[in-house]
Amino acid sequence: MENARISGWQFFLLSLNFIVGTAFFVRPGSIIAVSKQDGWIVPLIAGIFAVLIACLWLTLASRNPGLSIVQICTKVAGKYFGGFIALLYIWFFIQLAGWVTRNLGDFMKTILMPRTPISVFHLMFLIVVCYAVIKGVETIARTIEFLAPLVVLIVVVIYLFTLSEWKWERFEPMFQVSTWQLIKDSLPVIGFPYMEAVTLMMLVPYVKSRVKTGLLLGITVATLLISGIVFVTIGVLGVTRTSHFAYPLYIIVQELQIAEFIEHVESTIVIVWLIWIFIKLCISYHCAVTGICQLFRVSDRTWIAIPLVLFISGIAILTHENIVDNIAVDTRYIFQYTSLYGIVLPVLLLFLTWIRRFRKGESGGSA
Amino acid sequence: MSGFIICFLIGLGGSLVYLLRRKKSVKEISLFVTFSLLGFIVWLSIFLGYKVSPDRFFGWIIDSIGL
Amino acid sequence: MKGQPIIQHGKRFLIVIIFILSFGLTGCWDLVEVNRLAIVNFVGLDRNPVDGKFTVYYQVINPTGVAAQKTSGIKSPIYTYRIEANTSTDIANKIFDIIPRQPFFDHYSAMIVSERTARAGMKEILEFMEKQRDRRATVTLFVTDDPLSDIMKTYIPLERLPGHAVGSINESESMQSGRAGKQSRVKDLVENMESAAFTVLPFVRVSGKVMPNTDRYEEIDANQGNIVLQGGAVFKQDRMVGELTLDEMPWFYLLNGKIGVFNQSLILDKAHVGVQATRTSVRKQLTMSSGRPILKINIESKLQIVENTQGEKLTVQNLAKIKKQYNRQISDKAYEFYEKAKRNQWDLLGIEQQIMLKRGKQWKDAKKDKEIWHQTKLDLTVKCTVDMVGITIDPY
Known part of the structure; x- marks a missing residue:
């Protein structure tokens, strides 16, 4: 395992950007399509659940200090069963990287470069990310520390300009959906992006201090950002048009005109999204590689990371055929699927940890 | 497709020579080969048209469990 | 340090990566060469309500005609292409029959539809426009009851691109007189498509006789063959239901x-x-x-x-x-x-x-x-x- 250290602030940025990452662009459309004017409440509900789930992860981590989730698996569940769970997690990280890569490809192909083969985007991006992963988590954390303020600034400035199209009438009628329905609608949102944040439990051992604050604050701020952008989308673009678009946020910026002559600023928002995808992909890729290294006790990441480029780019192609397919899987299965990794397995591991400690205490007492 | 296979074999061969010359541990080399082959199989299945979506697969499992 | 090999071979590794990445640079596929583009500035659309046939006019900018005003030679700043097709998809095919360059829609400034098209409902057309990544919904939409060929085939004075001209007229009317509104873009019509709210779009006509020749630039009478704002076309959802006079617009x-x-x-x-x-x-x-x-x-x-x-x-x-x-x-x-x-x-x-x-x-x-x-x-x-x-x- 690498001897990297990351600070609490860096871990906060990692969590924030990891969660906001792809969700910022992919989520608003689907949320508004389902919950209409009340869409902005959905991320808030999902965020509250996410904080509770994150507390579960943090408990698990504090019971097994200094260990990543893959190490916890092998430690508490034994070599074979634990190894199997660890493999499941590694597969999840790889699949996550595949999803993120495919989100990038879909976006670039639909919006910007329709004639370029989708795999080209995937491979180009993965090679760069692979390099970052080989360089290690400290490098990634520092990159994020450098890029995050820039990204947030661009996003805030651009969406402030769009407020000239703002209409409060677009929020009418408000509070039409019942609370129960809203909770139901927020399930996929809990699955993606919040439950995916279990990936961050791979990075916990590297964090010097303030793990809890970093993660929980990261989730909170990400929630506010996502809810905020849904709010802005409703106010600026309106429910009718938003629910028909694949990437409403892009449309908002595409239709932005600043002072009659500054137009076509959409490329800036594409850059922002590329940065976010880069961050999320770096983290999930890194966690997959580290997971493999820890499971098989290999010290050098390089030769694990390189073949994964091929594997992940393949998974990215296989994962879905088009956005429609993606949305269908997302609304139906994502919560159930990710809760396996986000809730079921952590609870199981926590339970096994307690049993272990109980037995240890017992044997310690009898000796 | 043949281009892909040739490129893959050259890449794999080259990397193996490099790894052996640097006297890497057997575990590392075998992991490297395993993941390379996994990636190769995935891409081969894409080229041959046997596309199995992992998402759909897990969806099918969730359906059959009845969640 | 565990990552030793990479540190040692860092530079070589980097060079290899850059070399590989340069192969993937996306310019190979989505290359856009300015000299090979037909920059569309103004689009006119007519659909025969009886047989559903489209007649589309594209006014394409002729860069040399716009730039070189003082030199002799080509004077026309624009050329109008007419394409007839059965469906919107068909247009995309037939566009290459006559236009020798790659049509570029990202920057067109206005669109005009004939009244009969508007009255028959524009859902299909709007759907098609919203689906295209390179057509933006912020262009101003106009309606006319003059034959579209008249509107599209007249040179107008002062402003050399008719698309710009009508856009500017709408813009200044909305700011100076209230006889037109900024909310007359494609997106405003689309937004009201699923609601009971009405949309009003500017209604234009050609004044005087059509001027299809560049000699018109030497003609002093600016009223001849000019595009003039006439009022507003009232839309419910995607369908035009009536007309407002200019005095009613404010x-x-x-x-x-x-x-x-x-x-x-x-x-x-x-x-x-x-x-x-x-x-x-x-x-x-x-x-x-x-x-x-x-x-x-x-x-x-x-x-x-x-x-x-x-x-x-x-x-x-x-x-x-x-x-x-x-x-x-x-x-x-x-x-x-x-x-x-x-x-x-x-x-x-x-x-x-x-x-x-x-x-x-x-x-x-x-x-x-x-x-x-x-x-x-x-x-x-x-x-x-x-x-x-x-x-x-x-x-x-």
């Missing part, structure tokens, strides 16, 4: 609170006073009183006097008279406009849509009754202040 924008500057000529004891409302704030509130909706509209204007033909001095008392007359005239005309719209079955104030958005028990029955907006009582309050009187105070 009332639509005023009552919907979207007006900028507009002018009024007030009659005062045979003389008239011209005022310009420089800033108007409009507040609307829909309430229900004994089963009948009441729409309260509060209009508050800041006036500037631009003309005064009265024989008396401009005193505080006289100003009060002017203000009173303004308030009365605005509310009279607004009522008149509202009644006319009602007679035509046009819910131009968007009352039905507002009722749909209301919550609460008292609105429950109203929502079921599609015709209830007819019974809505308009309750207008107009206030104004005169804050500018112009350079002179008293008339001579």
Whole structure:
């Protein structure tokens, strides 16, 4: 395992950007399509659940200090069963990287470069990310520390300009959906992006201090950002048009005109999204590689990371055929699927940890 | 497709020579080969048209469990 | 350090990566060469409601014609291509039959449809436009009842690109006179497609005879063969249902609170006073009183006097008279406009849509009754202040 250290602030940025990452662009459309004017409440509900789930992860981590989730698996569940769970997690990280890569490809192909083969985007991006992963988590954390303020600034400035199209009438009628329905609608949102944040439990051992604050604050701020952008989308673009678009946020910026002559600023928002995808992909890729290294006790990441480029780019192609397919899987299965990794397995591991400690205490007492 | 296979074999061969010359541990080399082959199989299945979506697969499992 | 090999071979590794990445640079596929583009500036669309056939006109910019005005040689800044097709998809095919370059739609500035197309419903066309990544929904949409070929095949004076010209006319009218509105873009029409609210788009015609030759640039009479704003086309959802005259247009924008500057000529004891409302704030509130909706509209204007033909001095008392007359005239005309719209079955104030958005028990029955907006009582309050009187105070 690498001897990297990351600070609490860096871990906060990692969590924030990891969660906001792809969700910022992919989520608003689907949320508004389902919950209409009340869409902005959905991320808030999902965020509250996410904080509770994150507390579960943090408990698990504090019971097994200094260990990543893959190490916890092998430690508490034994070599074979634990190894199997660890493999499941590694597969999840790889699949996550595949999803993120495919989100990038879909976006670039639909919006910007329709004639370029989708795999080209995937491979180009993965090679760069692979390099970052080989360089290690400290490098990634520092990159994020450098890029995050820039990204947030661009996003805030651009969406402030769009407020000239703002209409409060677009929020009418408000509070039409019942609370129960809203909770139901927020399930996929809990699955993606919040439950995916279990990936961050791979990075916990590297964090010097303030793990809890970093993660929980990261989730909170990400929630506010996502809810905020849904709010802005409703106010600026309106429910009718938003629910028909694949990437409403892009449309908002595409239709932005600043002072009659500054137009076509959409490329800036594409850059922002590329940065976010880069961050999320770096983290999930890194966690997959580290997971493999820890499971098989290999010290050098390089030769694990390189073949994964091929594997992940393949998974990215296989994962879905088009956005429609993606949305269908997302609304139906994502919560159930990710809760396996986000809730079921952590609870199981926590339970096994307690049993272990109980037995240890017992044997310690009898000796 | 043949281009892909040739490129893959050259890449794999080259990397193996490099790894052996640097006297890497057997575990590392075998992991490297395993993941390379996994990636190769995935891409081969894409080229041959046997596309199995992992998402759909897990969806099918969730359906059959009845969640 | 565990990552030793990479540190040692870092530079070589980097060079290899850069080398590999340069192969993937996406320019190979999505290459855009400016000299190979046909930059479309103005699009005209007509669909025959009987057989559903499309006739599309593309006005493509001729860069040498736009730039080199002083040199002799090619003078035409634009060329108009006509394409006939059965479906929107078919157009995409046939476009290459005649245009030798790659059509580039990212920057077109206006679009015009024929009246019969608009009256037959534009859903299909709008759907197609919204789906394309390179056509933006912020272009202004115009309607005409002149043959499209006339509009698309005339050179106009001063502004060399007709697409720009009509866009600018709409823009300045919306800011200076209230006879057109900024909310006449494709996106505004699309946004109202699923609601009961009405959209008004500018209506244009060709004045005089068509000028299809560049010799027209030497012709002094600018009225000949020019594109002129004529009024507004009223749309419900995707369908044109009627026409507003230019004089009625400000009332639509005023009552919907979207007006900028507009002018009024007030009659005062045979003389008239011209005022310009420089800033108007409009507040609307829909309430229900004994089963009948009441729409309260509060209009508050800041006036500037631009003309005064009265024989008396401009005193505080006289100003009060002017203000009173303004308030009365605005509310009279607004009522008149509202009644006319009602007679035509046009819910131009968007009352039905507002009722749909209301919550609460008292609105429950109203929502079921599609015709209830007819019974809505308009309750207008107009206030104004005169804050500018112009350079002179008293008339001579």
